[in-house]
Each structure stands twice: as structure tokens, then as C-alpha cells.
Amino acid sequence: MKLWLNQLTREVPADLRTPAEIARFELAGALPGKKVTLDEQPALGDSWTIAPADGGFRISGGNTGLLYAAYRLITGLLCGEDFSVRVSSAPKYSLRMVDCWDNPDGSIERGYSGRSLFFDGGRLSYDPSRIRELGRLLASVGLNVLCINNVNVRFPAQLLLEDSLPELASLADLFRPFGIRLMVSVDFSQPMRRDLATSDPLDPAVREWWKRTCARVWAAVPDLAGFLVKADSEGQPGPYAYGRTHADGANMLAEAMAPFGGKVVWRCFVYNCKQDWRDTKTDRPMAAWEHYAPLDGAFAGNVILQVKHGPFDFQVREPLSPLLLGMKKTALAMELQLAQEYTGHQIDLYTMIPMWKELYEELPPDNVTALAAVSNLGNDAVCTGHPLAAVNLFAYGMLAWDPGIGARETVTRWARLTWHFAPEQERSLVSLLLSSRAVYEKYTATLGLCWMVNPHDHYGPNPSGYEYDLWGTYHRANRDAVGIDRTAAGTGYLLQYPEELREKYGNPGTCPDLYLLFFHRLPYTFVMQDGRTLIQRIYDDHFEGAEEAERMSETLSALPFPEPEASIIRERMERQLRNAREWRDVVNTFFHRLCGIPDARGRRIYD
Ligand code: GCV
Numbered sequence: 001m002k003l004w005l006n007q008l009t010r011e012v013p014a015d016l017r018t019p020a021e022i023a024r025f026e027l028a029g030a031l032p033g034k035k036v037t038l039d040e041q042p043a044l045g046d047s048w049t050i051a052p053a054d055g056g057f058r059i060s061g062g063n064t065g066l067l068y069a070a071y072r073l074i075t076g077l078l079c080g081e082d083f084s085v086r087v088s089s090a091p092k093y094s095l096r097m098v099d100c101w102d103n104p105d106g107s108i109e110r111g112y113s114g115r116s117l118f119f120d121g122g123r124l125s126y127d128p129s130r131i132r133e134l135g136r137l138l139a140s141v142g143l144n145v146l147c148i149n150n151v152n153v154r155f156p157a158q159l160l161l162e163d164s165l166p167e168l169a170s171l172a173d174l175f176r177p178f179g180i181r182l183m184v185s186v187d188f189s190q191p192m193r194r195d196l197a198t199s200d201p202l203d204p205a206v207r208e209w210w211k212r213t214c215a216r217v218w219a220a221v222p223d224l225a226g227f228l229v230k231a232d233s234e235g236q237p238g239p240y241a242y243g244r245t246h247a248d249g250a251n252m253l254a255e256a257m258a259p260f261g262g263k264v265v266w267r268c269f270v271y272n273c274k275q276d277w278r279d280t281k282t283d284r285p286m287a288a289w290e291h292y293a294p295l296d297g298a299f300a301g302n303v304i305l306q307v308k309h310g311p312f313d314f315q316v317r318e319p320l321s322p323l324l325l326g327m328k329k330t331a332l333a334m335e336l337q338l339a340q341e342y343t344g345h346q347i348d349l350y351t352m353i354p355m356w357k358e359l360y361e362e363l364p365p366d367n368v369t370a371l372a373a374v375s376n377l378g379n380d381a382v383c384t385g386h387p388l389a390a391v392n393l394f395a396y397g398m399l400a401w402d403p404g405i406g407a408r409e410t411v412t413r414w415a416r417l418t419w420h421f422a423p424e425q426e427r428s429l430v431s432l433l434l435s436s437r438a439v440y441e442k443y444t445a446t447l448g449l450c451w452m453v454n455p456h457d458h459y460g461p462n463p464s465g466y467e468y469d470l471w472g473t474y475h476r477a478n479r480d481a482v483g484i485d486r487t488a489a490g491t492g493y494l495l496q497y498p499e500e501l502r503e504k505y506g507n508p509g510t511c512p513d514l515y516l517l518f519f520h521r522l523p524y525t526f527v528m529q530d531g532r533t534l535i536q537r538i539y540d541d542h543f544e545g546a547e548e549a550e551r552m553s554e555t556l557s558a559l560p561f562p563e564p565e566a567s568i569i570r571e572r573m574e575r576q577l578r579n580a581r582e583w584r585d586v587v588n589t590f591f592h593r594l595c596g597i598p599d600a601r602g603r604r605i606y607d
Helices: 019-030 063-078 128-140 157-161 165-178 204-220 246-260 284-295 353-362 387-401 407-419 423-443 499-506 513-519 534-557 565-595
Strands: 036-040 048-053 056-061 087-089 095-099 145-147 181-186 226-229 263-267 303-308 332-337 370-374
Touching (some): 019 036, 019 128, 048 063, 063 128, 095 332, 157 165, 204 246, 246 284, 246 303, 303 370, 353 387, 353 423
Parallel strands (some): 332 370
Antiparallel strands (some): 048 056
16 A cells, blocks of 8 residues: 555554644654754645755645645655755645545445445445555645545445444544545435435425535534535436536535535536437537536536546547536536546556646646546555556646646656666656557557447457447447548537637648547548558557557566566556457457458458
């Protein structure tokens, strides 16, 4: 569980109660003999200053600011950072959230690192010392809100607001000294579970029910960050059942928790998940905008709309969600996914920060007021399953603090803290990790092709797996062409974007290659900007992706990882290689059988 904090060898004692006490403890343990004075200025909140003083350092900051600065100083010194001059820092976003999709039975939806750290057998159940380790880990990268249960609220998770409230309060007590506030996912129909015949958000009895519930919940957990809500999405209940809008639903909860300072984090993952594949008019990426853009400005001040970074669902390549650009009068959180649902299940290497940096090339940082990420944690001995998947949690914390950080700088920092390699080895690991997303993209679904995965499980190739399904996930490949025209001449999705992006993506002659089949339907003979045909590019990417995975494997095997991590890394790399070969051959064969065009370089495609 220590991951990048393996240099902090002493367990955090159970009797430390505040972030400042933990800061003192960590500094004394990690920098023995260094004089570090702490100057607490509550008004500074999360922000901090570190200045050289009397041969040591003086840290000033708010209560949590002192803790963040302590971790920054400890890790920064190990990374060779210069503290000989005064350094100050403040987070870009005040809510830096981690969303766990943990179920009360201890399973984790889309979890690839073992079982839940919080639940088992239908109730909260955890090892307090592991929770303190987790608190330390999250605080060390500035993460400050943890939603502990799945957005698909499965019974008896509802009891977190009822019978299990005292246990929720005890868990909140454990995280509080690390500056971490809990959040819970709630079931919109919860009033009907015991007391009422409706959960209509405009019904006075329902409104009263939520007010009473919030008063009880915040009395038990006074610093609860709020409720996370998945409503009218993939079978979850919501306001549409009563002909109400999502603003009606969110504002009703917002009013109930306003006296206690809570936030309603309302997810915008709403689409028709019962589409007929024959219907070519409905285009799933358009859904979020259609549901929410008309409500811009209608949400209460303590509502945040949480929007997945792309318009589909955490695919390897999607353009930025147009909602993140268009809703100017609503507080927004961008949702990322650390759990590698579509990106290799924490078996295949997939370092996300290059992808996040691409999102920020189009997203003005002030457009969102918060970041959220679906957790990649579980109770495996290495809590991110794959030891190298920890880089994503680390980098996410750094990004949520400062979206301007560099990808190489961040990955290098993580590598140095975690592995303590010689410079040459560190450089080789960092380069490999930075290239891992591009490699994965090549051998899976290149050029913006999405959804070629095995249905439901989402690991491994299956080009037609979602093609005749209900979920709105089609590439519509036939013998002549592939992709969906999402320009004004097609579904019109592109019209949801500002003019500049319409121009960037609208013309297949100038659209960046990797987005080509997201926005356009093209014949296999279409000539790309580099002179290759579309089908040749598809073949080339798949052959290259699998070859590059082989090279990654060779590079990794030359690096001196310690045990037991070395064995885990080796074993997962072998699975990744099998996966890459499978993807290469299945996708190449799929297209070759359809179009009959041979590979110009004569490589083997199975027919
Ligand atoms: C928690 C996708 C996933 C679901 C997930 C959903 C969501 O559909 O496959 O497992 O449900 O996204 O984000 O709500």
C-alpha cells in the first residue's frame, strides 16, 4: 500500500487527530535532524508556502495546507527539488475527488485490484491501519474527497444514510486527519424504500424526507462532502419517472443539504441504453448535451454536474465532451477513470497523463470547478493491482492540484519516489510509460474507432461485440467503409462544439488522424494525410502496436524491479503480449475479410 511513499517506513499512529499533527509526524520521520517549523494560518486552507529558515524550513499554510506542504517537502527533496528559495502553491480545484465503485458485498464494479477496502458482507468492514495508509497516500498527492460506494447504488448501500450511519461516521473519523472528506453515492428513489410512495422531487413529502435525512446524516458526519448521484442512467432511478428535469432533482437534494455545506455531484452520463442498432438517427455521443445543455444556469449553487471527459464512456480516444466547453453557467467537474475498464484492466500498461494533457489542450482550466476520477484501488497487496498502474493515481492527484504540470516531469517524479533506479533505467521506464497509451491505442481501436471490445467485460477484441447491441455503440463497418459521419451532414454531433473545433474536426482532409473515424465515415481507400490508405493505416497500427508491446516487454525485463513487484509486472506483461497479438490479428482479419484489400507490406493476416 505504500507505493510512492515506500520511504515512509513508520506507520501513522492512530492517535493523531489533525492534518497538522500528521504533518509533524511525517516530517520528523522522514527528515530527522532537520528543523522544520509549522506556522498554521487557517485562512490559507489547502495552500502553503515553504521557505528556507535557520538551516531548515518554515512551512506556513492552512490546516490541510501544512500536510500537503509536508508531503511536498519530503517527496520534493527525494526528487532533487530546490527549496533554497521560497515556494508557494495552491490547488487549482478545491474538490479533488476519487470515486470508488465499491459494492456492499465487497465486490468492485470495474475493479481490477482485488476487493473493496471498505465493504464486505453487506456492511462497512475495513482494516483501520490500511485506511490510514490509504489516507496518507491520497493526502500525499493532495486528493481530498473520497466517495466510497458505487454510483449504481446496490442494496444495502442505502443504509449508509440510515442504520449504517454510525459506521460511516467512524470511517470519516479515520480519514479526517488526512484532510479527506467522505462522499456517498445515493439512490434517488431512497424515500420509497421505507416511507413514501414516490420519490418525485417536487413532492413536498419527498423534499421533507431528504431534509430530515440530510440533517441526520450531517449530524453524524459534519464534514461530509456531499452526495454523488447517477440518475436516469443505465437503469438507475431518477426524476424523469415523474416528468421532472434533472435540475428539479438535483436542486431538491441541494436545498436539503445547503444548511450543512454539502454539494450535490450529479453525473451527466445519461443516454438511451436501449437503442435499436438499426436506428441510425440516434447518436449516443450527442445524448449528454441534449439532456443538460438546455438546463445551463438552472442548477442551484451547490450542485456540480460531473461530466465524463468524452461523450461516450472512457474509450481510448474520444474528443473532449462538448458539455465541458458549452455549459458556462453551471459548475462542472470533469470525470476521469483510473480503473482501466476499457484501457487494459490493469494488466496492460496504460499511463493516462498524456491523454489528460491532450484534454487540457482543449479545455480551459477554468471551465471546470472540480475533478473526479473513478478509483483504481482495491485490497490487493499492491493496491492498484499492477504496480505500474499506481502512476495513474499519483498523476491524477498532481493534475487535480495543478493541471499545468508536465507529463514527463510527473511520471519521472513518481518513478523516482517509487523505484529509486539509476538515471538511465529511470529514463527508460519513464519513456516506456509515457508511450504506453499510444501503443495500446494502436493495437486496439485506432483512429477513434471505439467499442471493439468484448461486451460487458471490456477486455480483449471483439469488433462486432457491440455492433448489434442496445448500447448505442456502433462503428458500422461494411465492405466499403467504416465509422459514423458526425458532421452537420451526418448525425450533427459536431454542431455541439464551438466553431473552432467544428473546423478542426469537420473536414476529413484536415481532421487529426486519431479522431478520423470518430467524426467521419470513410472508405477503406481514403488517402490519409501521410499518403497511406485508411485500411493500410489500420493494418500498420495493429502490426506496429503489437511489435511495440514486444519492445516494451524487453525494456521492462531489463529493469531491476524488486520482488514481489517484479513477478507481478512480468506476469502481467505476458498477458499484455497475448492480448496485443490477439487484438492485432482479430482486428486485421475483421477488416480484411470485409474489404478484401491485402496488406501492402504482405504481412500475415489470417483469413
Ligand atoms: C458504474 C459504464 C460502465 C459501468 C458504470 C457506468 C457509469 O457503463 O461499464 O460499469 O457503472 O459506465 O459510469 O456509471
